[in-house]
Amino acid sequence: DIQMTQSPSSLSASVGDRVTITCRASQGISNYLAWYQQKSGKVPELLIYGSSTLQSGVPSRFSGRGSGTEFTLTISGLQPEDVATYYCQEYRTVPYTFGQGTKVEIE
Amino acid sequence: QVQLVESGGGVVQPGRSLRLSCAASGFRFSTSGMHWVRQAPGKGLEWVAGISYDGSDKHYADSVKGRFTISRDISKNTLYLQMNSLSAEDTAVYFCAKDRGVLLTFFDYWGLGALVTVSS
Numbered sequence: 001d002i003q004m005t006q007s008p009s010s011l012s013a014s015v016g017d018r019v020t021i022t023c024r025a026s027q028g029i030s031n032y033l034a035w036y037q038q039k040s041g042k043v044p045e046l047l048i049y050g051s052s053t054l055q056s057g058v059p060s061r062f063s064g065r066g067s068g069t070e071f072t073l074t075i076s077g078l079q080p081e082d083v084a085t086y087y088c089q090e091y092r093t094v095p096y097t098f099g100q101g102t103k104v105e106i107e
Numbered sequence: 108q109v110q111l112v113e114s115g116g117g118v119v120q121p122g123r124s125l126r127l128s129c130a131a132s133g134f135r136f137s138t139s140g141m142h143w144v145r146q147a148p149g150k151g152l153e154w155v156a157g158i159s160y161d162g163s164d165k166h167y168a169d170s171v172k173g174r175f176t177i178s179r180d181i182s183k184n185t186l187y188l189q190m191n192s193l194s195a196e197d198t199a200v201y202f203c204a205k206d207r208g209v210l211l212t213f214f215d216y217w218g219l220g221a222l223v224t225v226s227s
Contacts, residue, residue: 001169034213036152043217044144044152049207055215087152091212094166096154 002026002090006099012107019075021102023088028068032092035064035073038101039084047086048073080106109133109216111203116221121194127221129186129203134216136184137161140206142214143177143188145199155201156188160209170196193225 003026013019023033031051036044046055048064051071061076075082083106088099115127127143143155156167156177165177176189186203201221204214 032212036214038152043202043219044214045217046213046215049213049215085151089152089154089213094157094211095168096157096211098152098154101151 001095002029002093002097004088004090004097004099006086006088006102008102009100010103010105012105013078014107015078015080017078019078019082019104021073021086021088021104023066023071023073023099025069025071025090025092029090029092031067032090033064033066033071034089034091035062036087036089037082037084038087044087075104078104078106109205111205111216111218113201113203113218113221116201116223118224118226119193120227121225123193124189124191125193125223126190127188127201127203127223129188129218131184131186131203131205134205136179137181138209140209140211141177141179141186142204142206142211143186144202144204144214144217145197146202146220147196147199150199153199157206157211158186159211164210166211190223193223195225197223198225199223 033051035048038044052064085101110132112130142157203218205216207215
């Protein structure tokens with residue numbers, strides 16, 4: 001099975017900061033990577049798929065890039081409503097796996 | 108709009124069975140792959156099982172293979188998860204999730220989830 005490793009596991013930043021989360025795959029997955037946002041007590045929401053394609057309705061301050069084994073999610077200008085846990089997910093091969101999550105907080 | 112409504116959760120004793128249902132509406136159920144994803148209390152997301160649009164292709168996480176069965180009834184627009192031989196490790200909120208495509212890829216809509224608690 002493919003293992004997905006996210007870093008950091010948590011971070012705290014100020015409003016307006018640029019925040020980057022990294023996701024590494026244990027083997028190459030091309031661009032078969034999605035990112036989800038889960039706010040506390042809420043259902044996960046799709047942010048990005050295909051490594052860099054923004055889901056409809058997602059603010060443009062979110063961006064993704066990467067291919068193969070290393071991927072990043074960047075929030076350009078952190079907003080209070082971005083406080084959440086973010087998960088990457090590979091869909092190159094079943095069984096699909098998620099990263100362990102990165103909790104983003106405001107300083 | 109897309110709606111996914113899970114039901115069938117509850118408290119069950121170890122070793123017993125439970126069946127979850129997910130009623131789908133607002134999209135063409137017959138042409139969408141579907142999944143179950145779970146989240147144990149305070150933990151991350153774990154993909155459990157997925158089924159292709161026509162039910163011909165099914166896949167499972169290693170942790171549930173041989174115990175859980177995913178199925179769908181297109182006439183009822185409903186997804187199911189039959190869970191047998193439950194253990195405490197299966198305690199989680201179970202989300203029904205719609206696939207973006209006809210086969211199995213990623214999840215563009217999620218239900219609110221059904222809580223399954225395995226406890227004696």
